[in-house]
Amino acid sequence: MIQLDNVTLEYGKSTRVLNNVSFQLESGSFHFLTGPSGAGKTSIFKLMYMDLLPSEGNITLFGRNTKTLDRDEISMMRRKMGLVFQDSNLLPHLSVRENVALPLSLHGPLKDEQTKCVNEILDWVGLSHRLNACPSTLSGGEKQRAAIARAVVSRPRFLIADEPTGNVDDEMARRIMYLFAELNKHGTTVLIATHDASILKAFPYPRLYLRGGNVIKKVPEQTVKRTA
Amino acid sequence: MIFGTFDASARKALSLNKDRVFRAFTILIVILGWVCGIGTAGLVTLENVYGAWQLKQRSQLTLYLSTDVTNKEIEEHVVVLSSYEGVESSKVLTDVETRALLEPYFENAQNFPVPKVVEFDVTQRLNRLQFDGKVLELFPTAEIDDARSVLESVARAVRATQGVTLALSGIVFAIVAFVVSLVVRAGVRGQSKSLKMLQYMGASDSFLIRLILNQVFLRASLGWAFSTVIVAVTLLMMMIGLPELVAYMRPSVWIAAALVPVGLVIVALGMTYHTMKHMVKSF
Secondary structure, rough: OEEEEEEEEEEEOOEEEEEEEEEEEEOOOOOEEEOOOOOOOHHHHHHHHOOOOEEEEEEEEEOOEEEHOHHHHHHHHHHEEEEEEOOOOOOOOOOOHHHHHHHOOOHHHHHHHHHHHHHHHHOOOHHHHHHOOOOOHHOOOHHHHHHHHHOOOOOEEEEEOOOOOOOOHHHHHHHHHHHHHHHHOOOOEEEOOOOOOOHHHHHOOOOEEEOEEEEEEOOOOOOOOOOO | OOOOOOOOOHHHOOOHHHHHHOOHHHHHHHHHOOOOOOOHHHHHHHHHHHHHHHHHHOOOEEEEEEOOHHEEEEHHHHHHOOOOOOOEEEEEEHHHHHHHHHHHOOOOOOOOOEEEEEEEEEEEOOOOOHHHHHHHHHOOEEEEEEHHHHHHHHHHHHHHHHHHHHHHHHHHHHHHHHHHHHHHHHHHHHHHHHHHHHHHOOHHHHHHHHHHHHHHHHHHHHHHHHHHHHHHHHHHHHHHOOOOHHHHHHHHHHHHHHHHHHHHHHHHHHHHHOOOOOOOHOO
């Protein structure tokens, strides 16, 4: 479903961030992307959501080579994806509900069932009491849960989360991870970038370890079996 | 909305209303719309006044005959000249009438013999070449006065005035285009994060362009509506203050005054589209 073939990414002529990276994510799978800071995790994500194009090699998303897509096709492809950023990236001038409704608003005014869906998702992430709150009044964990709600509200086929537990305490990190696990049970392919050892230990999903611009796939002994 | 309906969250996510200059955009359109509307109304009114005056001038033709031409000759020849197609009527002025005409120009008009004057009311159908030839055949010393040279110089003045007004309108349109380009650029740059997030969520270029077009359309239309009302009030006041203009304030004046500012809305939308098309690709 998602495939990287000998992907190389260079910033300028001298800085090579990724070097011949190849891996494949099966539909409905759950993977961690780990590695030291600056190893290129965020760059891989940027390649996946087509903010960048590979300098060499190919990325295939939902059966399409990202290099061959025009701007409209990229937009359509992004609608199948959910993105969670490390710093949540909620729009500060929108309420929590408006932020979460944003992906659905690309199709026009929200219908009743979509409004209901937004409320349900916010309930699911435990923010039903903060619907009209401004992002600036939310705690780190609440912001991240709102960002997750926004990423999943359109029921994406592929969810990418870049260090989603980076700014929250251990308890909140676990709760967020359970949300991702539950989403994965419903069939969404999940890729999470993290270097949080406790999370990796508690959730033994397969890992893609990024080192020196290359990816090594590691499967923990106690791999979690999907129950979907 | 003509560019599609949007959810409140999308409208709020990328809203130019946060930009101060954009908030003043409606006022700018009102002022420039008023300038354009009044300019256009003036232009069309001038054309109407000029057209009516020109028609009047073209429809009058005067023959100045020397004093030695007898009244009998005049009577006979005027009958011949009046038979030409396009000659509506003719009138031979009496000496008293001619003296009255000349009095403002000659202090001692009473003391010298006055020329014989014949006035013709003519239409466009009159073949001037044939008519003038006949006049000179019948009255070899006649002078034909038809105000053609005056018409030409007045026409030049009218066209020059219209040219200046059009140039001013062009400047107004250019100002609107420049301001819109500036406002959209600054507004969108100030919200680059929102725009980027919308793109990450799958917002297409056309969606983002329409989102901004809608806002510009709303503001510009509001400005147009206000400017049209103010133009109408101004024209009504002009009609009260200058009643002689009323006859020339035909429907065409009102229609032109209301429609030309629409051009400002169109220019604003065109410029927004052009600016946004380039901007969304740069993010």
